[in-house]
Amino acid sequence: MSEEVVFKGSRSGLKLVLANTVDFPTIENLIKQKLDSSFNFFQKGTVIQLEANWLDKAQKQSLGNIFSTYGLVLQDINTDKETGKQAFPQVEGSTAQNANAAGSDGKTKTTIINQTIRNGQEVISDGSIVINGNVNPGAAIIAGGNIDVRGSCRGIVHAGAFGNMEAVVTADHLIPMQIRIADMVARAPDKWMSKSDAPYPEKAYISNGQIVLEAISSR
């Protein structure tokens, strides 16, 4: 999938990060493609923050229009701000907190998907996600809550993507390229991992400031 258009979870909510290496019509197409090909499970009205200070007002407006056709709200976090620091404008504080609250609520909604998520596909939800299938290399799962893969997990999984440090990732075979929980990252070893490297179900969570894996007996 393109690196020019990336959704990222962060403590303050979901962010859309755009690289200025391609022209604007391409960006628009990539966003449409992404919203079409991803499995988006946002509640209507979910706020997505735009991080691309190199866009002009009209361009931001036209991106906002694309998102609103998908029932999503695009919010500019760079409005009239110095771009050096990653400070979030107070005006948007309320919406950011909403996203936060939804993530750490404990009783977030769960999206269940009964299929394998393949290379280039992405599942994004502000709640928890259960995949009844594999998450393949090159696929990404981004959840505000927990992620449970009832199969082999080889892609990128990001649980607690809006800052929830309590979030966990579980999988029958946990051999991902990357596990992220809140803002912590754990990377796979630099060798090809086979299913036999992770024969039993495991759980990943944050303990003492790092991501740890633990075998689980029952699920």
Add this chain to the structure above:
Amino acid sequence: MSEVIVITSGKGGVGKTTTTANLGVGLAKRGNKVVLIDTDTGLRNLDLLLGLENRIMYDLVDVVTGRVPYKKALVRHKKYETLFLLPTSQIRDKNSINGQQLIDVCNEMRGKFDYILIDCPAGIEQGFKTAIAAADYAIVVTMPEVAAVRDADKIIGELNRADKSHIKLIVNRIRSHMVDAGDMMDMEDINDILAIDCIGQVPDDELVVISTNRGDPVISNKKSLAGQAYNNIVGRICGEQIPFLNFRKKTLFDKIKQILHV
């Protein structure tokens, strides 16, 4: 009724064209009427593999633009009488043909052939979209290596998105000694990731290259393990239940085990 099958892969050079040529010959040898359509416009080479390069008069672009009826562009194989090639243009590019045009050509040929095989270009751009448009089902060819499997996975996702859910897998160029040494992916991992029905495991075999250069696909060579593997795939496409070949060379240890009957 004909069956229209697209042979695709995502990654280039994994053996789509080789597979198309071999399956075409194999199906024809069983008495089927077969047409192979080359859609790799600009980089055609299916004609070379079949030894038909010097017989081409018209091509797919001529047909879809209405310059000639498809029958005029078909090239009959010199050895296998029920095998035909619809070559593509070497000078035009992949945007010269769109999916609807290919659907129209296939619809015209449906019923007159038993199998229509479409050789797809590499990638997921326009050429790929055109090639899959007319297909009833897809055969995805891959190799037992990380990058090829990843691209195959992507292609399967794209096929699903285009509502082509009937997909079969062929794993080509398997080198069993590398698989044993852990330097190549094994079938278990490939099946676990791709999760589609595998109809062929073809060994890496230098006879493939030799036969390619001679313009006579390896499936006709009884001594070739790759040829046997292709023959088995043809059988499976025709609905037969055939176990997979064990093309691992016997080691001394295996031979001792055999003697001891363990």
